Amino acid sequence: EDWEQLFKLSVRQGVLLLTYGGLQYLPAELQPPHKLKLRWCVNVVKGSERYDQYKCTIARLSNLLSKNKIDLLVIKGITISELYPTPYFRETGDIDIYQSYKTEQVNDLISSFATRKEGGIPKHSTFIMDGVLIENHYTFFDTTLQFQKEGLLYQKMENILNGMFS
Numbered sequence: 001e002d003w004e005q006l007f008k009l010s011v012r013q014g015v016l017l018l019t020y021g022g023l024q025y026l027p028a029e030l031q032p033p034h035k036l037k038l039r040w041c042v043n044v045v046k047g048s049e050r051y052d053q054y055k056c057t058i059a060r061l062s063n064l065l066s067k068n069k070i071d072l073l074v075i076k077g078i079t080i081s082e083l084y085p086t087p088y089f090r091e092t093g094d095i096d097i098y099q100s101y102k103t104e105q106v107n108d109l110i111s112s113f114a115t116r117k118e119g120g121i122p123k124h125s126t127f128i129m130d131g132v133l134i135e136n137h138y139t140f141f142d143t144t145l146q147f148q149k150e151g152l153l154y155q156k157m158e159n160i161l162n163g164m165f166s
Contacts, residue, residue: 003032007040016040017047017089051088054078054095057132062095071097075137094133095134098140100162106136155160 010016020040062072077092084090099106107125114129124135
């Protein structure tokens with residue numbers, strides 16, 4: 001029952017694959033029951049396949065943008081996963097990108113190969129490409145924060161970053 005609870009909690013927290021990686025270090029007699037471990041394994045295989053799909057989508061997106069002389073900057077989730085010993089153990093639900101002042105141009109290019117989702121939130125445009133959710137962020141930092149000091153700091157940092165891209 002404890003193993004089942006750990007499995008469910010790991011799913012809710014988005015760390016199921018990472019947890020599986022840790023299980024491998026336990027002695028055989030302390031590992032979860034065989035049936036549950038098989039469920040974990042199925043999810044690991046699916047996670048690996050999903051990661052490969054994301055990488056292919058990024059490559060396709062990069063090619064599309066580079067043909068139009070735009071560099072692709074992938075941010076957040078999948079980029080951070082590259083720091084993990086097993087990158088696909090870092091689960092992610094989308095691909096986040098940022099292009100500074102070229103957001104609308106990038107939106108138009110992506111729209112030619114992907115479906116744009118309407119009614120999103122104001123900090124990014126959202127697309128579905130190859131079955132993968134892509135968020136094209138308007139800002140690198142969340143400059144809409146309600147906390148005045150953090151919002152001002154992020155706005156200054158955003159301006160510096162934009163200067164680097166222009």
